Amino acid sequence: MNSEYRQIFDTTNQGLVVLDRNLTVTDWNRWMEMHSSIRADEIIGRPLFDFYPSLQHKQAFTRAVKCAFSFGSFGYFSQKLHHYLFPMRNPHAGIELFPRMQQHCTLGPLRDESGQINSLFIAVQDVTEFVLYEHRLIEMTRVDSLTGLYNRRFLTQRLEEELERSRRHGNPLCLMLMDVDHFKQINDSRGHLCGDQVLRSLAQTLRDMFRKSDILGRFGGEEFVCILPETTLEKACILTERCRTSIADIELFYQNTPFAITISAGVTELTVNDSADSLIRRADNAMYQAKQAGRNRCICTPPPPPSP
Structure with a gap:
């Protein structure tokens, strides 16, 4: 990755993870380091499941990975259905309601110069504040102040x-x-x-x-x-x-x-x-x-x- 793309990769306000076909981590940006408390040099070169074994049992995740490698499909993990993909501490208020960061995640294929899919990416967006705001609006409609x-x-x-x-x-x-x-x-x-x-x-x-x-x-x-x-x-x-x-x-x-x-x-x-x-x-x-x-x-x- 050239220096310009590396700057974007490490400064973007969302998590970015790159996995090879064996689901070994090949890249892990600073956002992921900060919110997971796992350093890039700890996880790069290691299977993702070593750090997040619960993902092995998520059928939606397994299905999305297979479709990405087989058909070049994208997978989406909405907060309303999945709450989060990576269990991370909620960095905002409302920990009593949502102890874990609420996430919207996208998974997709990465192609090499020959067009072959040899890796995939996962983008992780923190939507906790939006979920908290939505929760408070709902509470206002049903709770006596x-x-x-x-x-x-x-x-x-x-x-x-x-x-x-x-x-x-x-x-x-x-x-x-x-x-x-x-x-x-x-x-x-x-x-x-x-x-x-x-x-x-x-x-x-x-x-x-x-x-x-x-x-x-x-x-x-x-x-x-x-x-x-x-x-x-x-x-x-x-x-x-x-x-x-x-x-x-x-x-x-x-x-x-x-x-x-x-x-x-x-x-x-x-x-x-x-x-x-x-x-x-x-x-x-x-x-x-x-x-x-x-x-x-x-x-x-x-x-x-x-x-x-």
């Missing part, structure tokens, strides 16, 4: 999906609605900043109590909802009562003054005749009954008998 829980729009969508899944597999499904008691008084007497603190504290308490498979969110105002897949009414009522007592035991502080909150909750179970709206309506009616009965309690409403 105050509590960090799912918002009403996303909850409604998920409820429809869980109803369909429950019917398809014959598994139980319950819905729980809860509302902070006397929340208007908190806002009026202590201010909206205190009200916001109450909602954030409540969200964190609830988040710690539910399973990862449960779908918890803020339905609006001081009202929260949890979709409980594969949960019978009996178990849902036990869980709701545990939430209620745990929340009543929380000691909150605002301007160094302690205070407590309680919730009223309604729980119901899916029937074959239910729609998302009817399930929500029945849970909401149960919650209203809990309010009417004195608050700080949960009402579990059995599903109505099936229509004749």
Whole structure:
């Protein structure tokens, strides 16, 4: 490689790897050195699989290599399908979401002066920042900004999906609605900043109590909802009562003054005749009954008998 091309090869802002027919590394640019922590003089002359054995088990990679050498074809490894080809540390923010660098990779043939394909190249593009940005945009459309829980729009969508899944597999499904008691008084007497603190504290308490498979969110105002897949009414009522007592035991502080909150909750179970709206309506009616009965309690409403 002449000096002009070598400068481009080593200063381009993407990884470049050259392999011979035995998949031995014949070139490894500075970008690859920096992000892989493998020096060129360590890897050049060695089989790529010595350093990245997982590539041997990627069928898409093996197929792309064979097509490149046999037919001169190009192969593409999109981030959405493969996430990455070379496992490298994420050099950006969001390591908790994406510990590995997200990559878009291109693999293609290299021909010699006689037109024979004796080697191939792999170009590695770091797309982690774009993926993080895309992830944040998606989160903004489905997460409540105050509590960090799912918002009403996303909850409604998920409820429809869980109803369909429950019917398809014959598994139980319950819905729980809860509302902070006397929340208007908190806002009026202590201010909206205190009200916001109450909602954030409540969200964190609830988040710690539910399973990862449960779908918890803020339905609006001081009202929260949890979709409980594969949960019978009996178990849902036990869980709701545990939430209620745990929340009543929380000691909150605002301007160094302690205070407590309680919730009223309604729980119901899916029937074959239910729609998302009817399930929500029945849970909401149960919650209203809990309010009417004195608050700080949960009402579990059995599903109505099936229509004749």
